[in-house]
Amino acid sequence: MSDEAPIVHLDLPARPEGVGVVRQALVGVADGLAIDGGILSDAKMAVTEACTNAVVHAYEDDLGRLDVEMYADQEQFTVVVRDRGVGIAPRPARSSSTALGLGLPLIAALSDSFEVRGGPGQGTEVRMSFSYEREADPADENPITGGPGPTGRWES
Amino acid sequence: MFDALMDARTIALDDSHGDVLLIVMRGEHDIYTAPALRDRLEEALGEAPTGVIVDLSGSTFLDSSILGALLDARRQAIERSIGYVVCLGEDPEPGVARILEITGLVPVFPVVRSRAEALEAARVAPADA
Numbered sequence: 001m002s003d004e005a006p007i008v009h010l011d012l013p014a015r016p017e018g019v020g021v022v023r024q025a026l027v028g029v030a031d032g033l034a035i036d037g038g039i040l041s042d043a044k045m046a047v048t049e050a051c052t053n054a055v056v057h058a059y060e061d062d063l064g065r066l067d068v069e070m071y072a073d074q075e076q077f078t079v080v081v082r083d084r085g086v087g088i089a090p091r092p093a094r095s096s097s098t099a100l101g102l103g104l105p106l107i108a109a110l111s112d113s114f115e116v117r118g119g120p121g122q123g124t125e126v127r128m129s130f131s132y133e134r135e136a137d138p139a140d141e142n143p144i145t146g147g148p149g150p151t152g153r154w155e156s
Numbered sequence: 157m158f159d160a161l162m163d164a165r166t167i168a169l170d171d172s173h174g175d176v177l178l179i180v181m182r183g184e185h186d187i188y189t190a191p192a193l194r195d196r197l198e199e200a201l202g203e204a205p206t207g208v209i210v211d212l213s214g215s216t217f218l219d220s221s222i223l224g225a226l227l228d229a230r231r232q233a234i235e236r237s238i239g240y241v242v243c244l245g246e247d248p249e250p251g252v253a254r255i256l257e258i259t260g261l262v263p264v265f266p267v268v269r270s271r272a273e274a275l276e277a278a279r280v281a282p283a284d285a
Contacts, residue, residue, distance in 0.1 A: 016186070016187040016188040016190075017188050019186050019187055019188060020184060020186060020188060023184070023217070037250070038250060041250055041251035041254065042251075042254070044217060044251065045217075045219060045251060045254075045255060048186055048217075048219045049219060049220060052186065052187045052219060052220070052221060055187060056187065099224070100220045100221070100223060100224035100227070102220040102223065102224075102259065103220060106220060106255070106258075106259075109258055110258075139254075139258045143258070144258055144259050144260065147260060147261075147264065148227045148261075148264070152224065152227065152228055152231070
């Protein structure tokens with residue numbers, strides 16, 4: 001799939017106002033593919049969480065970029081969200097009040113498959129795929145456990 | 157570029173129900189509108205009402221940034237013995253209902269369907285702290 005050209009490629013400032021733009025693009029792609037409303041709804045949420053992670057955690061300032069590609073084949077569509085930030089590391093959010101810590105659990109519960117790549121200094125790539133026809137609800141396969149802790153962070 | 161998106165998103169404070177204040181959210185809400193929601197919630201709790209209702213019946217999208225803001229406000233409401241309830245409406249957007257259900261937050265807030273239920277529940281001070 002990575003050899004194919006994406007049907008959508010967005011390169012945006014990694015800022016909060018860009019996340020809704022990515023969702024709008026996703027809705028446009030879904031219209032073209034006649035994707036089921038429930039699957040689109042899950043995809044919007046998972047992709048939002050991936051973009052939000054990049055906006056909140058990837059960069060030290062407002063100058064970073066958010067790179068999003070969307071692909072489609074016969075069985076599924078795939079959204080790849082990439083940043084060129086500090087990479088996967090236990091780093092606090094730029095604004096601590098915005099981070100609940102539910103991003104990855106939601107991505108796992110709402111996508112049919114996903115993969116996170118990256119490391120310190122390499123940026124982060126989140127690749128999420130959504131089947132056009134589901135055999136099972138991914139939220140049953142990867143249920144979200146835990147609840148809100150006393151500090152405001154999600155505790156599993 | 158973002159004007160059309162911003163127009164569709166509103167967070168309004170409704171003080172027409174006496175001792176219960178309503179925060180009425182319409183449209184899509186995410187990390188971009190979470191700070192405004194936090195401001196509105198703080199404003200509502202600062203009025204020291206009997207209860208606060210967050211009305212999501214007109215919301216078409218919520219993410220974890222919004223859940224975080226709603227949970228922080230719930231914690232503050234409990235500390236101040238202010239009733240707090242989320243109203244989903246009788247015909248909620250499926251995606252909004254789904255994020256509340258899969259996170260197990262329906263009994264936590266709590267989440268109710270009708271405005272009448274919400275008004276009743278919001279007038280009961282939270283028992284646990």
